[in-house]
Amino acid sequence: MIGRAPRWAIAIMGLIALVWIIPLFGIVVLSVRPVGETMLGWWRLDSFTLTLSAWQRVWDRYPLADAFWTTAFLAGVSTFLTMLLTPAAAYAFHFLKFRFRRLLLIVIINAFVLPQQVVIIPLFRLWRDMGLMDNFAAVVVPYVGLSFAWSIFLVKNFLEDFPKDLIEAARIDGCGPVATFRHVVLPNMLSPVYAVGILQFLWTWNALLLPMLYLRTHVPLPVVLARVAGTYDLNWDLRAVAALITTAVPLIVFIVFQRQFAAGSQATSGGKE
């Protein structure tokens, strides 16, 4: 910005930001103080002790370790499949000619508006009839299938600026469409593919509704946490730790990869600009 920044703007911004962070700050404080001290609120300073005891006890209390690996597995597999299949399809839609190309493209990229509630009942019946209830495939398939609605749009938008000369040169040198994709286009389109991966990872890690309905034995972290939230458990310290463990990975990924997220999120649901 040109000129001097007005102090009041920075001050107001700072004040609001501090208020904004209070819920997160509160839960962090709750997780490192004995529950006896925070009975009347985490901000009370009648006596003050720091302890990591809740961080040690929580693993026995709630099935967090199992849930953590379940979440990591589900998010990992879904993210991998989306990152693997999206570039090939985006390339085909952008550079190759085939019947129904435009129709299929329009259907796929507009599906991003669909609420996930739409899949609940049909897939519930389908998985039940196929005996896939409580199978990881029951959530991975819709995770991956729903992601194409925005991932293909995002990657295809990127391809609009892809130099056509490069493709023509490859064709002249005798590359077929698949070889052109593998050796010319794919190596040069990795940045939108990573953006897709980050968005998909965050979305699948945080997902609550589908795993809650389709999984029983091994459930991901948000499902465990939602169950804990519904009980009258007075161990606020343990509950705070469970919440922090649930959100730690996506929060770190989110903060580290902010830039890719910003690029991605605009294509996910917005216009082209």
Place this chain on the structure above:
Amino acid sequence: MSNGVVNGETAPSGPTSTARGGRAIPGAAHEGRLWRLSDTPAAWLLILPVLVFFSISVVYPLAETIRLSFFDIRGLSAPRYVGLGNYIALFADPLFRNTIVTALIFTLGVTAISVSIGWGLAMLSAFAPAQTMPFRMMVFAAFGISETVSAYMWIMILRPDQAGLLNSIIGIFNPGFAHAWLGDQNTALWALIIAASWSAVGLPLLLCFAAVQAIPKSVLEAAYMDGARPTSIMRHIMMPLSLPGVRVAIFINLLNALRAFDIIFVLTGGGPVRSTETIGYFMYRESMTQFKLGYGAAATVVLLIAVLVVSIPAILQRTAGAK
């Protein structure tokens, strides 16, 4: 399928060369059939896996939800065709009519609050992008927290006893104050709206900040030269020129609020006495806890129509842009 494409007969190791400078493309040397496919079969091969996943998780559910909405299905018993019966029952159900009002208040409330705060913060921080960077991160972080977890944090703030942060702040002025924010029908929906807005501010902030940053420097420079005060620069330059970002933010937040589930499930569970159920929550409740699948499907179709109405401009834009 495309496993073969990506991991199959790859070139000898080493960086993949491009077509520049007359160097041979590694793939061109391959004799494999995959590499010599012509355009059309190659295209179908490349999009086939996507089509399979997409059909199972979008096309089939969409068609099936609409079909089931004309049937009466309870639990495992055989579906019975009832025509528009479910829809007639829905709109005669005072619970569902209340749900529509709730969804309207929730959606508009969250969108209005989150977009106006996000827009305002974007302009404040545009005055000093570098100095306010950590502040932007703090607000943005709320957006990166799992919705389940942010609902959880708000449970702790809105606790009915005096250990709830909100009660205890009010207690400074009014000792002994304790209100069950989430347990009172008059306040539960508003508590929910505030909690949802807290996490929803991140995206409008991001989009509006990008829009303000995109204003040409020369425009702002000229305004400073003419001696415009920061407030009038904000009012006459930043606000109008960041409108495209605001429009996108409004659309996304409307869409997300309409489809909301997680935060309602954890924070209020639709209660007290089903007063905070939106359409997206009502369909879950009827189909997955009452096992009235046809009835739930009809409610889903209503939600779908609401979502489509909100999305018309975006759909038109995308369809026109799909080349």
